[in-house]
Amino acid sequence: MRAQSIIILREMFPRWSGIVGAIGNSGQGNSTVLARFANLDGSARWSFLTTRDPDILHRLMRAVAGMGIFHQDENGAFALTRLGTTLRSDADPSMRSFVLYHHEFVYPSMGEIISSSKSATPGFVKVFGMPFYQFAKENDEAAELFNDFINQNTRFVVPALVSAYDFSNCDRVVDVGGGTGALLSSILAEHETIFGTLFDLPSAIQAAKSGAGGPLPRCELVSGDFFSDKIPHGDTLILKSILHNWKDEKALKILENCRRAVEPDARLLLVERLVGPPNELSDAHYLDLNMMIMNMAQERTEEEYSHLLSSAGFRYSRTFSTESPYHILEYAAQ
Ligand SMILES: C[S@@+](CC[C@H](N)C(=O)[O-])C[C@H]1O[C@@H](n2cnc3c(N)ncnc32)[C@H](O)[C@@H]1O
Numbered sequence: 001m002r003a004q005s006i007i008i009l010r011e012m013f014p015r016w017s018g019i020v021g022a023i024g025n026s027g028q029g030n031s032t033v034l035a036r037f038a039n040l041d042g043s044a045r046w047s048f049l050t051t052r053d054p055d056i057l058h059r060l061m062r063a064v065a066g067m068g069i070f071h072q073d074e075n076g077a078f079a080l081t082r083l084g085t086t087l088r089s090d091a092d093p094s095m096r097s098f099v100l101y102h103h104e105f106v107y108p109s110m111g112e113i114i115s116s117s118k119s120a121t122p123g124f125v126k127v128f129g130m131p132f133y134q135f136a137k138e139n140d141e142a143a144e145l146f147n148d149f150i151n152q153n154t155r156f157v158v159p160a161l162v163s164a165y166d167f168s169n170c171d172r173v174v175d176v177g178g179g180t181g182a183l184l185s186s187i188l189a190e191h192e193t194i195f196g197t198l199f200d201l202p203s204a205i206q207a208a209k210s211g212a213g214g215p216l217p218r219c220e221l222v223s224g225d226f227f228s229d230k231i232p233h234g235d236t237l238i239l240k241s242i243l244h245n246w247k248d249e250k251a252l253k254i255l256e257n258c259r260r261a262v263e264p265d266a267r268l269l270l271v272e273r274l275v276g277p278p279n280e281l282s283d284a285h286y287l288d289l290n291m292m293i294m295n296m297a298q299e300r301t302e303e304e305y306s307h308l309l310s311s312a313g314f315r316y317s318r319t320f321s322t323e324s325p326y327h328i329l330e331y332a333a334q
Helices: 002-014 056-068 094-109 114-118 123-128 133-140 140-164 182-190 202-209 249-260 283-293 302-311
Strands: 019-025 032-038 044-050 070-072 079-082 172-176 194-202 221-222 236-240 267-270 314-321 327-331
Touching: 056 070, 056 314, 079 236, 094 123, 094 140, 094 283, 114 123, 114 283, 123 133, 123 283, 133 140, 133 314, 140 182, 140 202, 172 182, 172 249, 172 327, 182 194, 194 202, 202 221, 249 302, 302 314
Parallel strands: 172 194, 172 236, 194 221, 236 267
Antiparallel strands: 019 032, 019 079, 032 044, 070 079, 267 327, 314 327
16 A cells, blocks of 8 residues: 555656645646645756646645655645655665566565465466566566666665675676676676676666666676576576575576586575564565565575575585675585
């Protein structure tokens, strides 16, 4: 409901460009509302918004103000808060595509959670008729939104990941399903001796080529499928937020393919959230349901990951916690 009200407002304010001010009738009947947008530098402009009922707009904005997205002052004017500015497309990183992706794909699928849990068919498949990654392959806009959502999301945590792990003795880092390369970009920027390979589906590689995830010097960009294509060779493989997208059987296929790409003793770094102890309010528990309705996939405990990795020929070395919800689990190829 909260995200839905933000979405409705975004539809009304497509530019989402600053501070939304006084709302009142334009005098052109009750279908058009005049709103004052003041930018954060204090400059103001007027804009017309079309709505059948200004009262509805006011009630939506009041609710969103209660979430800290707007602040309503004593004159009734609404200002975009610091939190609200993270929804702007030019925020760096931006939460805009996170909200849009959830609105477009996750919430409709979540509505099917009961029937989905009875039939073991992902809610996403019930609503959209096919698995998510297939849908994204056939729908450029969906792929673009998803790639941007992942890119922005990853950029929030990259500083925590690169400071938690010492990459200095890696030679070639292959980010398998590395999206638009946000993590790899940061590793390559910090370590000038490291070469990189970004491996992902064509739409993500295309976004990476346009620079979405940041500069990728000394880096090969390879389009491919981690189930059926050969994974590029390296001494360090990264799998960030990959295995949680898949059930054990498919996750094992990816890992076996990774194992074929490396020599014994090569490193595999698994970057995932970990399911923790019971009776805790945890992001991982929510994300686990999200994975269930999107793909019948799952979040896992450290032990569950290590069991999977060991079945594919990787030996557990150690776990690094980070200043983010993610852990880095280090494995060596046997
Ligand atoms: C949740 S995203 C994680 C992206 C990146 N590792 C990150 O954390 O920013 C999953 C990634 O897996 C990629 N992917 C999905 N199916 C794939 C396949 N069959 N072969 C290669 N990449 C795939 C997606 O395109 C996406 O970039």
